[in-house]
């Protein structure tokens with residue numbers, strides 16, 4: 126009896142530990158504040174942060190969620206106290222779609238993740254490696270403009286820019302760099318491996334990204350997990366299996382090639398590099414075949430949609446602002462001239478194009494709340510407590526629209542970046558489309574290269590308009606929230622080639 130009383134008192138003492146949490150709305154039992162979060166969580170959170178301030182506390186089901194919505198808070202979470210917020214939450218998507226957290230994005234903080242990041246920096250995304258793939262990016266951009274040229278042969282016909290063109294470009298760039306060849310579409314053996322078509326693979330990727338971004342009830346209210354109320358876990362298991370079959374096929378083909386090459390083997394793509402590194406017996410942590418599959422899948426998932434979606438947002442904004450088209454065309458005509466295409470080496474000489482990309486990333490950061498972090502300890506900031514285990518979101522979307530930081534924040538105006546040193550590389554906390562600190566996006570340089578090169582060539586090679594009868598004010602800018610935030614209605618455009626014909630063929 127005495128023992129039972131002691132246990133009860135101890136339980137009360139610990140459960141009563143009262144935190145001085147940051148301001149936020151009162152939560153409901155069980156659901157917490159889920160009732161305040163709509164289909165576009167970043168917009169709901171933006172509205173709430175206007176009311177509760179730059180450090181806000183919400184409750185999602187059983188977990189406290191702390192949201193930082195200012196430059197100071199972003200610096201605190203991503204720079205000064207980065208190490209305390211470097212953990213990722215355990216989610217069903219990490220478990221079922223990325224090999225039980227064996228990838229980079231969802232892997233827990235520790236030696237395995239640190240080693241994965243080291244491999245990214247020194248092997249996969251090193252400047253030398255990225256430079257060695259420049260011809261692939263150039264090739265695929267040529268293929269993109271060729272495809273658009275063909276599509277433009279019927280004057281006035283509307284083209285589905287992302288669905289039929291940009292997404293294929295990013296897919297081909299990434300599959301050639303990571304897997305060694307175009308797996309789908311022109312020049313590929315469509316029936317090769319367990320995925321039968323480009324459309325099926327695009328579906329798998331969309332599904333993967335969507336399921337990695339959803340608010341899955343079971344993640345937040347663990348005792349309801351088994352019911353899989355929204356059906357997401359069933360879908361995660363299905364897409365996880367489909368990716369695994371594909372990855373198994375890819376790794377088998379690479380092993381076979383290595384065996385055939387014998388002593389003369391040289392790594393040709395990122396899977397080769399990862400397999401070689403995985404064989405190193407001196408590695409601090411062995412990551413084996415599962416690790417190679419998980420990292421490879423991360424590279425494909427992280428690298429495909431991100432760039433095409435950003436270019437699609439950029440062109441959507443430009444279609445509403447013809448004066449920006451004119452300024453971009455003036456720069457391209459002056460620096461490149463109408464006799465050739467833009468190359469990666471030209472980009473530093475195209476500050477207006479760079480400014481369009483930055484402005485697009487300010488207004489349409491494709492990961493508007495970054496990928497959630499977790500507090501590893503109890504932490505105090507500004508007199509408020511952040512309890513260990515709290516989920517932490519960095520509200521990059523609100524920071525990009527803060528009227529204290531930006532003049533006319535709702536205006537798309539690349540001019541604000543012309544002559545400014547502000548960049549997207551994680552040093553300027555006003556603009557964090559790739560995050561910052563130790564857990565920031567490792568694919569930043571690759572993503573930027575693909576976006577800048579494809580956008581510059583699209584603007585250089587074509588004149589752009591909306592489908593017949595559509596006014597620029599009518600172009601919807603509605604979004605869909607997922608691991609990346611995309612346009613709700615795919616962008617349709619009418620284009621006309623503007624360079625000499627022989628350049629397209």
Ligand code: HEM
Nearest residue numbers: 229230424427428431492495496558559560565566568572
């Ligand atoms: C427009 C291009 C891209 C954008 C805007 C973007 C954005 C982001 C953001 C915001 C994060 C989360 C950072 C954080 O938690 O603080 C992230 C993480 C990540 N990104 Fe990207 N990304 C892009 C391209 C790429 C590419 C090309 C790849 C790989 C080929 C990639 C792979 C990853 C991976 C693996 C992570 C997880 C890092 C970790 O948890 O350690 N991303 N990205």
